[in-house]
Amino acid sequence: MSEKTASVHWDGAGKAGQGQISTETGALQKYPYGFASRFGDDRKGTNPEEIVGAAHAACFTMAFSFACDKAGFATRTVDTTARVRLAKDGDGFKIDRIALILEAVVPGMDEARFQEIAEDAKRNCPLSKALAGVPEITLQATLRKE
Structure with missing residues (x-):
């Protein structure tokens, strides 16, 4: 624990x-x-959505790399971006979408297996589970060649 x-x-x-x-x-x-x-446009500070995005991208990336390793494929590079959208919700706001964008080099892995592992990592990483109340979590996964 x-x-x-x-x-x-x-x-x-x-x-x-x-x-x-x-x-x-x-x-x-x-x-x-x-x-x-x-x-606003203050770029000297951070915000909760940016921190949630960083945490989700980090968790998902680790889950993806570990799942590839378990399947017998060593990841060479994995780059993930998380776009967290804060939308108006009545008098307040809510996070209504997180878009994960993955690009990875995984030698020897075919596209179908890559997509399967990426989707599983998205569904099962601890942050995805914690963020289950977000109505939409999407994944765009691109397998790059070496």
């Missing part, structure tokens, strides 16, 4: 407030976020 910790400190009220995100590993240490980095 594994448990990881992240924390947030927030100063100020609502849109004028500013938060800082930290993780126990120090990968994020008082990293800023706020209204402008979530809904």
